[in-house]
Every structure is written in structure tokens, then in C-alpha cells.
Amino acid sequence: MAPDTNDLRGPCPGLNTLANHGFLPRDGKGLNVSIILDASLKGYNLQSEVIIVPAKLGLLTTNNPSSFTLDDIKLHGTIEHDASLSREDLALGDNVHFNETIFSTLANSNPGSDFYDVASAGKVQQLRLEDSETRNPFNNTNTEKEIGIRSGESALYLSVMGDPVTGKAPKEFVQIFFREERLPIAEGWHRPETPISLATRNPLVQSITEASNWTSSGGCPVIILDP
Ligand code: HEM
Ligand code: MG
Structure with missing residues (x-):
């Protein structure tokens, strides 16, 4: 179900989708670590590890001591970062809502194939970073922290929409996941049979980072601790 006017959504397509399917509270509020772990397992076969x-970092994005909302997690510099796949840099505008212009880099990647994979995901990250550095030269943050999160997110869309072992995901599924924030069940998607674990995710993260030809723009990694 699409969110109601009072329901909260945020910069994460994975969590927004879980809320749209009722694995997370549909209002996007009252989230805590166990609620997130439970929904991730039920919706995506994603292991808590x-x-x-x-999920714990989500609690840093609010002054509420025990819960957060899908909107809170937009706090720039805790998890949210520049050069996103489907959202604008904060300094350039809206870092929360889906943006088709930004997403077109991913949507149009890996031409000639029906799948996205670690090589295309790495190339997309490279192009998104170049665009961010060109248009947002004074406010772009790009350290080891950001590449770790960004490659982790790319590994997640390949894993939840595709095969967690090979890292290949049908383009149609990935596009529905980002654009509509729904599980493409009607199109033939099903919850991954292979549990998504550190053992499946870490090799994907490594291959994606290698394929992205990443170098740091300098500066120390910083985690913003509160709003
Ligand atoms: C971004 C997937 C869980 C917080 C993203 C992105 C993906 C993703 C693919 C990149 C979006 C983009 O670059 O445009 C998932 C999946 C999850 C999950 C499949 C499984 C449940 C979480 C959790 C949190 C979280 C537990 C924290 C509570 C965020 C935030 C962003 C984000 C703050 C924005 C980062 C940015 O692009 O600037 N997620 N995520 N996600 N995710 Fe998640
Ligand atoms: Mg961002």
C-alpha cells in the first residue's frame, strides 16, 4: 500500500518498501533495533548480523531515547551521505525523496543485459561520485566511511532484488524497488531463498568497491552522533 499523508518515509528504499508492505509499521514511526531486524528477516531473508x-545507528538520528522514524534517518552524516543512487546531495536539495534524474545513472547502467551486477553497480557508484564532485564540489564528503556505506547499499539492492550469491539482480525488479518502493511480487520476485548474511554480502561489497575505482577525497571519517 502506498503511504498515507501522515505516514513517514525517508531516504532508504529498503525500509520504505518494508513499511509499504506492512513488515514495518505503515506510519514509519516507533522503530527500534528489534523491529528493524524482524522486518528485514521476514521481508528479505536478511540476517540480523x-x-x-x-539499525543501531538509526537511534543516533533522533533525541528520542528508544525509537526513531523513517524520516529521522535522513540526518546527514550519520548514515545519510552524498552521491546517493536515487537521491540528491543535501547541499543541492532534497536528500530524502526519490529523484528520477539521479536514478537514471543506475537505471541505464549495464546496457544490453536484463540484469545489474557488481560490475555495473561499481560503475554506477563511480559515475554518481563524479557527478556529486562536479556539482557539489565544496560540500561533498567522500571518505572510507562513505564508500563502505555506499557499497554496502549497492550490495543490498543486488541481494534483496536478486541472487545474494552471484550478486545479479533483474533490472525490472531493481527499478520497481527504487521507483515504487514495493516488492515486485506481481512481476515474479520472491524473497531470496539464500539468507543474506555477512558471508554473502562481504564479497559483493568488495567487488563493487573494486569496480568503482574509488579513491578518497581526503578528510577523516566522521559519524554525526545526534541531530
Ligand atoms: C539508503 C537498502 C536497511 C538507512 C539505502 C540505499 C539502499 C538501501 C539500496 C541506497 C539508496 C540511494 O543511494 O539512493 C536497504 C535495505 C535494507 C536497509 C535493502 C534492509 C532492511 C537500512 C537500515 C537503516 C537504513 C536498518 C537504518 C536504520 C538508510 C539511510 C539511507 C539508506 C539513512 C540513505 C543513504 C543515502 O543514500 O544517503 N538503503 N537499507 N537502511 N538506508 Fe537503507
Ligand atoms: Mg544521500
Whole structure:
């Protein structure tokens, strides 16, 4: 179900989708670590070992001591970063809502194939970073922290929409996931049979980072600790 006017959504297509399907509270509020771990397992067969750290970081994005909302997690510099796949840099505008112009780099990647893979995902990250550096030269942050999160997110869209072992995901599924924030069940998607674990995710992250030809723009990694 699409969100109601009072429902909160945020910069994460993975969590927005879980809320749109009722695995997370549809209002996007009252989230905590166990609620996120439970929904990730039910919706995506995603093991808690993969998602517990971002789930904990979610609590830093609010002054509420025990819960956060899907909107809170937009706090720039905790998890949210520049050069996103489907959202604008904060300094250039809206870092929360889906942006088709930004997403076109990913949408049009890997021409001639029906799949995205670690090579295309790495190339997309490279292009998104170049665009961010060109248009947002004074506010772009790009350290080891950001590449770790960005490659982790790319590994997640390949894993939840495709095969967590090979890292190949049908383009149609990935595009529906980002554009509509729904599970493409009607199109033939099903929850991955292979549990998404650190053992499946870490090799994908490594291959994606290698394929992205990444270098740091300098500066120390910083985690913003509160709003
Ligand atoms: C971004 C997937 C869980 C917080 C993203 C992106 C993907 C993704 C693919 C990149 C979006 C883009 O670059 O445009 C997932 C999946 C999850 C999940 C499949 C499984 C449940 C989480 C958790 C948190 C979180 C547990 C924290 C509570 C974020 C935030 C962003 C994000 C703040 C924005 C980063 C940015 O692009 O600037 N997620 N995620 N995600 N995710 Fe998640
Ligand atoms: Mg961002």
C-alpha cells in the first residue's frame, strides 16, 4: 500500500518498501533495533548480523531515547551521505525523496543485459561520485566511511532484488524497488531463498568497491552522533 499523508518515509528504499508492505509499521514511526531486524528477516531473508549496525545507528538520528522514524534517518552524516543512487546531495536539495534524474545513472547502467551486477553497480557508484564532485564540489564528503556505506547499499539492492550469491539482480525488479518502493511480487520476485548474511554480502561489497575505482577525497571519517 502506498503511504498515507501522515505516514513517514525517508531516504532508504529498503525500509520504505518494508513499511509499504506492512513488515514495518505503515506510519514509519516507533522503530527500534528489534523491529528493524524482524522486518528485514521476514521481508528479505536478511540476517540480523548484516543489518544490526545500521539499525543501531538509526537511534543516533533522533533525541528520542528508544525509537526513531523513517524520516529521522535522513540526518546527514550519520548514515545519510552524498552521491546517493536515487537521491540528491543535501547541499543541492532534497536528500530524502526519490529523484528520477539521479536514478537514471543506475537505471541505464549495464546496457544490453536484463540484469545489474557488481560490475555495473561499481560503475554506477563511480559515475554518481563524479557527478556529486562536479556539482557539489565544496560540500561533498567522500571518505572510507562513505564508500563502505555506499557499497554496502549497492550490495543490498543486488541481494534483496536478486541472487545474494552471484550478486545479479533483474533490472525490472531493481527499478520497481527504487521507483515504487514495493516488492515486485506481481512481476515474479520472491524473497531470496539464500539468507543474506555477512558471508554473502562481504564479497559483493568488495567487488563493487573494486569496480568503482574509488579513491578518497581526503578528510577523516566522521559519524554525526545526534541531530
Ligand atoms: C539508503 C537498502 C536497511 C538507512 C539505502 C540505499 C539502499 C538501501 C539500496 C541506497 C539508496 C540511494 O543511494 O539512493 C536497504 C535495505 C535494507 C536497509 C535493502 C534492509 C532492511 C537500512 C537500515 C537503516 C537504513 C536498518 C537504518 C536504520 C538508510 C539511510 C539511507 C539508506 C539513512 C540513505 C543513504 C543515502 O543514500 O544517503 N538503503 N537499507 N537502511 N538506508 Fe537503507
Ligand atoms: Mg544521500
